[in-house]
Amino acid sequence: MSFKSSFTSRRVQCPQGAEMKESVVFINRTAKVVKGGRRFGFTALVVTGDGAGHVGFGLGKSGEVPLAITKGGEQAKKAMIKVPLQGTTIPHDVIGKFGPTKVVLLPGKPGTGVIAGAAVRAIAEAAGIKDIRTKVIGSNNPNNVLAAAMEGLLRLRTPETIAKGRGVPLNEVGYQSA
Numbered sequence: 001m002s003f004k005s006s007f008t009s010r011r012v013q014c015p016q017g018a019e020m021k022e023s024v025v026f027i028n029r030t031a032k033v034v035k036g037g038r039r040f041g042f043t044a045l046v047v048t049g050d051g052a053g054h055v056g057f058g059l060g061k062s063g064e065v066p067l068a069i070t071k072g073g074e075q076a077k078k079a080m081i082k083v084p085l086q087g088t089t090i091p092h093d094v095i096g097k098f099g100p101t102k103v104v105l106l107p108g109k110p111g112t113g114v115i116a117g118a119a120v121r122a123i124a125e126a127a128g129i130k131d132i133r134t135k136v137i138g139s140n141n142p143n144n145v146l147a148a149a150m151e152g153l154l155r156l157r158t159p160e161t162i163a164k165g166r167g168v169p170l171n172e173v174g175y176q177s178a
Helices: 005-007 067-078 119-127 142-154 159-166
Strands: 021-034 039-049 052-061 094-098 100-105 133-137
Touching: 005 119, 021 067, 021 119, 021 142, 039 067, 039 119, 039 142, 052 067, 052 119, 067 133, 094 142, 100 142, 119 133, 133 142
Parallel strands: none
Antiparallel strands: 021 039, 039 052, 094 100, 100 133
């Protein structure tokens, strides 16, 4: 299953009335050489989330930085997904892959904090994950790292959804009955 198809299947609408946090992960300047000199353009990678399990990222392009950031924010709101949380962390270990990049996401015990690089940290904080450990393997291109982290978050499932899919009830502790 490709990233695009799985990404669109779990997409959710931007929560109404929710306080959205936007963070700029990376700004890149591009140059096009023309007869009169160089024309500069800018791209901005923006992560948006409500801190309650909704997060998305977008890439905005423009001739000016503020406009690129605005466009990236709009793209991020359109690409929102719901992340299943278990308290302040994620339910289980997961590896997200995108191109040459792998992002390993591991749940953290309370008090661990967000142990992550800039790109994955932005996604974790925007989603409201307070305790997580991560490792980027392969390319550390911010675009690929964000896509791989989102792919990993899309693979997360709660014990309730797994039990429902198997048709097995859960007891109070959260494990299947014997």
